[in-house]
Amino acid sequence: MGETTSRVLQLLGLLQSRRVWSGEELAERLGVTGRSVRRDVERLRELGYPVHASKGHGGGYQLGAGAALPPLLLDPDEAVAMAVCLRLAAGGSVAGVGESALRALSKLDQVMPARLRSQVSAVHDATVTLSPNSSDAAVAPDVLMTLARACRDREHVAAGYTDIRGNNTQRRLEPYQLVTTGRRWYLMAYDRDRADWRTLRLDRMSEVRALGSTFTPRDAPDPADYVRRAISASPYRYVARVRYAAPQDVVAPMFSPASATVEADGPDACIVTAGADDPERMVVYFATLGHDFEVLEPPELATAVRAMAERLSRSAART
Structure with a gap:
């Protein structure tokens, strides 16, 4: 690194470390003349750093805020x-x-x-973070970093993956986007061996490594919508669709993005799609939201609604 470049970086570090420096102080710290300080300040301005100069008592050089954020110099x-x-x-x-x-x-x-x-x-x-979702498996920072760079650079990735049933597979992926629900991280990627798009939970991925080779981007689905649909329905045995007699903006806040998708069905109704392994558990949840609903599918959910209604009627009659 040239002497001038090194000095300019040193000057930048000084300006970032304190609010105001006089020209004399900077010259002394850098071991140069006041004229050299002024030239170096001009170089910083050319690089996009807004260095302000003021005269009089309390004046000097000050690094200001610009329209864009230039690189920071950190110790x-x-x-x-x-x-x-x-x-x-x-x-x-x-x-x-x-x-x-x-x-x-x-x-x-x-x-x-x-x-x-x-x-x-x-x-x-050495740090443990407690959160309301502490039961969720943590994602290794190195996995996040590797996948984030691969998404950015369009780089092929290889990884091991454990699905919801405990099956272990090896995946060759074209990573497109990381998506978080606040509770978990997901990757939307094109699976080269399955010739289709996939959603993978990062906490179930292992031995994630970038391969160095790059790929040409494909026409991809919207990542947020694709992941939302995948995690709210596909992992479960039953996928329910129910129509609520309430607007979408009223019902949507009652579900997390990880549990359901909510779509408007006219101004006064909406359709909720969600998955579960037990229809009766879905009935209980749907019924507790405080709005009337009808089951569109599957038949097992409609049967569970009738069975629950009969049970509640019998209980009410005994009260």
Whole structure:
């Protein structure tokens, strides 16, 4: 690295570490003249860093906020702290934060020295996070990072996968998008061996590795809609469709995206699609929402509704 470039980076680090610096202070810290400081400030401005200069008492050079965010210069402690926070945020449940944290972590991880990565891993491995969804299996940060980069770079991935029935398979994938429900992470990918799209839970993936080769993007379904439909119905023995006599915006908040899809059926009704292994459990849940509904399918659910109604009628008669 040239002397001038090194000095400009050092100047940037100083400006990011304190609100205001006088020209004399910067010149002393950098071991150069005031004229050299002014030239280096101009170089930073050309690179997109908004460096403001003011005269008089209390004046000096100040790094301001610009229209776009230029690269940040972090010291080792700051980089480790940021990476640890981003790892925690990437596994969190605040809407929108997980995806943004993962993108930021992917950029930081790409340029972080190996010795700092090991410090981040040590902190993460020594930390346990309690949450309302602590029963869900955790996703290894390295799996998130590998898949995020593969989605970005359109890179082939190989992985082991354990399905809901405990069957272990090897997958050759074209990863397209990571999707989170707040409770779990999913990958929408094209399975090269099955010649079809698949939704895979990240906590069921193992030995995830990028293969180095890239693929040409295919015409893909909408990731959020595809994953929502896959996780709300396909893993279950029974897939129910019921019509509620209530608008979509009233019913939708009563279901999580991971449990059902809710589609409008006119202004005053909606259709809910959900899956379960036990029709009677579905009846109980559907009935507790406080709105009338009719069963569209399957027949087993309609039978369970009639059986539940008769049971409740008998119980009411004894009361």
